[in-house]
Amino acid sequence: MVYTKKMKTIINTPNAPAPIGPYNQAIAAGNFIFVSGQIPVNPATGDMIIEDIKAATHLVMQNIKAILNQGGADLSNVVKTSIFLTSMQDFAQVNEVYGSYFTDNFPARETVQVSGLPKGVNVEISVTAIKS
Numbered sequence: 001m002v003y004t005k006k007m008k009t010i011i012n013t014p015n016a017p018a019p020i021g022p023y024n025q026a027i028a029a030g031n032f033i034f035v036s037g038q039i040p041v042n043p044a045t046g047d048m049i050i051e052d053i054k055a056a057t058h059l060v061m062q063n064i065k066a067i068l069n070q071g072g073a074d075l076s077n078v079v080k081t082s083i084f085l086t087s088m089q090d091f092a093q094v095n096e097v098y099g100s101y102f103t104d105n106f107p108a109r110e111t112v113q114v115s116g117l118p119k120g121v122n123v124e125i126s127v128t129a130i131k132s
Helices: 053-070 088-099
Strands: 002-005 008-011 026-029 032-038 078-085 108-113 123-130
Touching (some): 032 053, 053 123, 088 108, 088 123
Parallel strands (some): 078 108
Antiparallel strands (some): 002 008, 008 026, 026 032, 032 123, 078 123
């Protein structure tokens, strides 16, 4: 579903988890798409992945892909990512999975450790993309 209001377009898809608060999955403004932080929630079942950081990261990336696709973009359009981890001990595993989704022209990125994430998950990723 895509709604346009003033200078921004709201992007939501049933193929990614529904927002759990007062925000949208993504907003398009001009040629930019700002995707809200995604956590490892299966959009079809509502099940979360907590224990397996690699599987959790794959699910997060799949949710991001679904949102970008709804907005008319894909991972090749991503220019910036932010990764939030509850433990930097998971960094290598998250980085391995994350890296498998980008082949070249990697986006800018930061990875930070946080004291907690929504629903007790261990990873959250947000992205900014630009439509070509």
